[in-house]
Amino acid sequence: MSEKNREGKRTARERLAEEREKQKSAEKRRRVLIVGASVVCVLGLAAVIGVVAANAGKDDGSESKGPVVVPSGANGKDGLAIPAGKESAKSTLTVWEDFRCPACKSFETAYRPVIHELVASGELKVEYHLATIIDGNMGGTGSRKAANAAACAQDTGKFTAYHDVLYDNQPAETDDAFAKDAKLFELAAKVDGLDTPAFRTCVEKGTHNSWVEKSAAAFRNGGFSGTPTVILNGTNIYADQSMTPAKLKQLVQRASKG
Structure with missing residues (x-):
C-alpha cells in the first residue's frame, strides 16, 4: 500500500x-x-423563580391592617407552619410554596404521591409555609387570596385536600384567577364538606390575610432562592440534583428505622 x-x-x-x-x-x-x-x-430551580424570589415585595402593594389570625392548628415560629402528619414522625419536610407558582405545581405533581404515602405511614410530617412572590412580580392578589383560603380550609381540618385541589387547578402564572372568590368557592366544592358559610365568610373577609402577609415576609427575610423551597430534616434538598421521589422515600425510611 x-x-x-x-x-x-x-x-x-x-x-x-x-x-x-x-x-x-x-x-x-x-x-x-x-x-x-x-x-x-x-x-423549582428555574432562574425566573429565583429572580421572582429575590425581587419579591409585598403582593400588590396593599397591606391588611387587621389582627394576625393564626389558622387552627398552625405551629412553629409565630404559628406560620401548617402541619400535616404525626408529630412523632422522625422526619420533617418543610415546604415554602406559592399557589400561583408553576414550579411548585411541578414539585407537587412529582412528589405528592410519596409525600402522602409517608405521611400516612407516620414516617413523615410536613410543615407548609405560604408565600406570595408571584403576586409581587406578576401583579394581582391570587397568591394571597389562595393562601388565605387554604388557611380557612385549615380551620376545618381540610387544608391538605384543598391544597391539592388548588394545585391541580392552578391557572397560568399570568392568570390571576385565584383572586376571585367565586373561583376559590368553585374549587372548595371539590373537597367534601369544605364549601360552607363559615368557609365562605373566612375567604370573603380575608380572615387570615395578615397571617399570610406575615408568612410571606418570613419567606422574603429567610434568604431563600425561590419557591418551592423544600427542606428535609434541616437540609435543603435543592443541593442534591439527583433527588427523586424514590430517593426522598429512601431517606425518610432510613431515618424512621433510626
Missing part, C-alpha cells in the same frame, strides 16, 4: 474517531440538559 493511501486511510479513521467523539459529547450535553431541565421542573 502506498504511503499516500495509508495516509488517506489514517485520516479517514481520524475523522471517524473525531466524529464519534463529537457525537458522544453532544449526547452527554443532551443528557445533562435533560436531567437539568427535569430537576428545574421538579424542584
Whole structure:
C-alpha cells in the first residue's frame, strides 16, 4: 500500500474517531440538559423563580391592617407552619410554596404521591409555609387570596385536600384567577364538606390575610432562592440534583428505622 493511501486511510479513521467523539459529547450535553431541565421542573430551580424570589415585595402593594389570625392548628415560629402528619414522625419536610407558582405545581405533581404515602405511614410530617412572590412580580392578589383560603380550609381540618385541589387547578402564572372568590368557592366544592358559610365568610373577609402577609415576609427575610423551597430534616434538598421521589422515600425510611 502506498504511503499516500495509508495516509488517506489514517485520516479517514481520524475523522471517524473525531466524529464519534463529537457525537458522544453532544449526547452527554443532551443528557445533562435533560436531567437539568427535569430537576428545574421538579424542584423549582428555574432562574425566573429565583429572580421572582429575590425581587419579591409585598403582593400588590396593599397591606391588611387587621389582627394576625393564626389558622387552627398552625405551629412553629409565630404559628406560620401548617402541619400535616404525626408529630412523632422522625422526619420533617418543610415546604415554602406559592399557589400561583408553576414550579411548585411541578414539585407537587412529582412528589405528592410519596409525600402522602409517608405521611400516612407516620414516617413523615410536613410543615407548609405560604408565600406570595408571584403576586409581587406578576401583579394581582391570587397568591394571597389562595393562601388565605387554604388557611380557612385549615380551620376545618381540610387544608391538605384543598391544597391539592388548588394545585391541580392552578391557572397560568399570568392568570390571576385565584383572586376571585367565586373561583376559590368553585374549587372548595371539590373537597367534601369544605364549601360552607363559615368557609365562605373566612375567604370573603380575608380572615387570615395578615397571617399570610406575615408568612410571606418570613419567606422574603429567610434568604431563600425561590419557591418551592423544600427542606428535609434541616437540609435543603435543592443541593442534591439527583433527588427523586424514590430517593426522598429512601431517606425518610432510613431515618424512621433510626
